[in-house]
Amino acid sequence: MAASEIGTAHIANGSVCEDSCWALVEPLSTGQSFLSMFVSDGAGSAAKGGEGAELAIEAAAEFLTGKLRQGEFGFSDSLATELVMAVRDRIYAKAAADGLKARDFACTFLGVLSSPSGTLVFQIGDGGVVLDVGAGLEVAVTPMSGEYANMTHFVTDEDAIGVLATKVYPDPALRAAVFSDGLQRLALNMATNTPHDPFFTPFFNGLARATSEQEQQLQPLLVKFLGSAAVNERTDDDKTLALAVRPT
Structure with missing residues (x-):
């Protein structure tokens, strides 16, 4: 399941949620399952940041559909680079068509x-x-910050491929969560860059125990959580969370 919810700061200034997300499990020709999860957060300083986030998710989903249609492929740094290039091509084409940067x-x-x-x-x-x-929850990649406070890197940057961070595991993910920076202070121990297990455990347990009927109720519950006072007291930013559990 996955959801994005507007932050209180965006509500206050009359703007919209500029996060976008995707989470899907689909069958392979082998009968095995394939999980894909994407999260994109539009830059608040960009005039079309929210649209850029939507374009990024759309381009990534289309790229993956094409890859899966071709058959088997390996997980590698080159696959991540191909994916990011597809996202960049989509955004750059849109910018050129609209006469923007x-x-x-x-x-x-x-x-x-x-x-x-x-x-x-x-x-x-x-x-x-x-x-x-298989070894417990871990932070796969250290979240990136820019040269100054409240700055980061973007997929549209000229050096995006150079700063792209990847990690390949030989095993399937048993549990996975992807989130935008609006949830970092809730989801991570920022001092040690480790997961805050009490944040994730209720979500993973709920997914693991849900019946097929209950699964339909999980996404609205996630939206409610992201917009709750308990979350908004900790962050005024847009927030996105995508979650998956592999059945045992």
Whole structure:
């Protein structure tokens, strides 16, 4: 399941939620399951940041559909680079068509691909990926910050491929979470860059125990949580959370 919810700061200034997300499990031709999760956070300083985030998710989903249609492929740094290039091409094309700069669509981009043959994590910008591949929850990639406070890297940056961080695991993800920077202070111990387990445990347990009927209720509950006073007291930013549990 996955959801994005507007932050109180955006409500106050009359803007919209500029986060976008994707989470899907689909069957492979082998009968095995393939998990894809993407999160993108539009830059508040960019005129079209929210649109850039939507374009990033759309481009990533289309790229993956094409890859899966071609058949088997390996998880690698080169696959992450291909994915990011597809996202960049979509955003740059839109910017050119609208007579704007790619920077006007600046957004972060991060996510997870996982199947029984392994797991790939990729990230440009802040936000985080927490997952368990058999040894407990871990932060796959250190969230990126820029040269100054409240700055980060974006998929639209000229050096985006150079700053792209990836991590490949030989095993499938048993539990995975991808989130935008609006949830970092709730989801991570920022001093040690480790997952705050009490934040994730209720979500993972709920997913693992849900019946097929209850699964339909989980996404609205996630939206309610993201917009709750308990969350808004800790962050005024847009917040996105995508979650998955592999059945045992």
